[in-house]
Amino acid sequence: MNTSTTAPATPDQTHPVEVAPGIFRITVPVPFRSLRAVNLWLLEDGDGFTMIDCGFSDDPTKLRLERAWSEVLGGKPVTRLIVTHFHPDHVGNCHFICNRWGLRPHMTQLEWMAANVALKSLYSDDYELRAEFWTRNGASPQLIDLYRSETVLYDSGVELTDDFQRINSGETITIGGRDWLITTGQGHSPDLATLYNARDDILIAGDQILPKITTNVSVWPWEPLADPLREFIESLDRLDAIVTEQTFVLPSHREPFHNAKARIAELKHHHEERLEEVIALLEGHEARTAGDLLEPLFKRELDGHQVNFAMGEALAHLNRLVFEGTVLRHEDDSGLIRFSLASTKH
Numbered sequence: 001m002n003t004s005t006t007a008p009a010t011p012d013q014t015h016p017v018e019v020a021p022g023i024f025r026i027t028v029p030v031p032f033r034s035l036r037a038v039n040l041w042l043l044e045d046g047d048g049f050t051m052i053d054c055g056f057s058d059d060p061t062k063l064r065l066e067r068a069w070s071e072v073l074g075g076k077p078v079t080r081l082i083v084t085h086f087h088p089d090h091v092g093n094c095h096f097i098c099n100r101w102g103l104r105p106h107m108t109q110l111e112w113m114a115a116n117v118a119l120k121s122l123y124s125d126d127y128e129l130r131a132e133f134w135t136r137n138g139a140s141p142q143l144i145d146l147y148r149s150e151t152v153l154y155d156s157g158v159e160l161t162d163d164f165q166r167i168n169s170g171e172t173i174t175i176g177g178r179d180w181l182i183t184t185g186q187g188h189s190p191d192l193a194t195l196y197n198a199r200d201d202i203l204i205a206g207d208q209i210l211p212k213i214t215t216n217v218s219v220w221p222w223e224p225l226a227d228p229l230r231e232f233i234e235s236l237d238r239l240d241a242i243v244t245e246q247t248f249v250l251p252s253h254r255e256p257f258h259n260a261k262a263r264i265a266e267l268k269h270h271h272e273e274r275l276e277e278v279i280a281l282l283e284g285h286e287a288r289t290a291g292d293l294l295e296p297l298f299k300r301e302l303d304g305h306q307v308n309f310a311m312g313e314a315l316a317h318l319n320r321l322v323f324e325g326t327v328l329r330h331e332d333d334s335g336l337i338r339f340s341l342a343s344t345k346h
């Protein structure tokens with residue numbers, strides 16, 4: 001088979017790889033610079049295969065999927081599609097895959113609804129609403145220009161089906177003789193599904209637990225007083241209660257790894273350090289915007305798409321501290337939102 005591809009080169013595999021008995025990893029590129037690629041999974045499932053996640057919807061990715069299917073399926077069909085969450089690199093080719101194999105995607109209800117809202121550019125993904133919200137949180141005009149010129153719009157990489165089949169946290173799905181417990185997580189997306197098989201100690205983690213990089217946890221314009229970091233940490237705690245030191249984690253980005261518990265502990269520690277950093281950055285200032293904190297917090301040049309994540313993440317940590325009582329949030333008459341340490345306020 002011709003393995004040269006029109007897709008941009010990634011450091012990841014061109015061919016599917018069997019990472020555990022009957023579980024194949026497909027890696028396809030994504031147009032987000034920091035992520036580079038997303039992992040999709042094909043699981044042997046009796047007379048067919050269950051596929052998990054879809055990849056960003058564009059022609060090179062569809063070609064990569066066709067090639068992966070021809071290499072893995074051995075003439076069997078894909079008989080089920082499970083989508084972990086609504087982000088474009090996960091749900092993008094939903095329509096393509098379902099149309100190709102005659103399927104209805106299995107998703108949690110909130111992820112299905114979030115995908116629909118984002119696809120129609122309603123509240124959750126309105127381009128101008130974001131620009132306005134980042135501006136009110138102190139993003140510089142240059143940053144907003146960057147955001148406008150480089151942000152990847154949701155509908156550029158997502159095609160949905162007309163309907164879906166609901167999965168719920170706490171349910172068990174049997175795939176090829178393995179029972180997978182569905183646990184959902186919040187903070188990164190509304191109700192992200194992870195799948196855990198206790199017998200073989202394997203976790204299909206979506207974006208909930210990633211190696212090397214940290215999952216984006218953001219405050220978005222449509223819920224300015226959200227506390228997604230609390231939700232994210234609570235979700236990690238729920239996973240921590242079911243995984244082990246040996247758990248083989250299949251993450252959506254980067255390489256599979258062992259020991260889910262150690263990574264969960266690292267991630268929790270990372271966010272605790274970030275909260276302390278934010279407090280230190282507020283010290284000695286009357287009040288600062290989230291935008292004021294970007295340079296010291298991220299220490300690298302952001303691309304336009306990352307502006308969203310950096311602003312959202314700075315706000316997630318600021319809001320957490322507001323809910324803790326350490327920080328006060330001020331909104332002035334012009335709508336500008338600033339934060340100060342509670343202890344410096346008299």
Ligand SMILES: [Zn+2]
Pocket residue numbers: 085087188189207
């Ligand atoms: Zn995601």
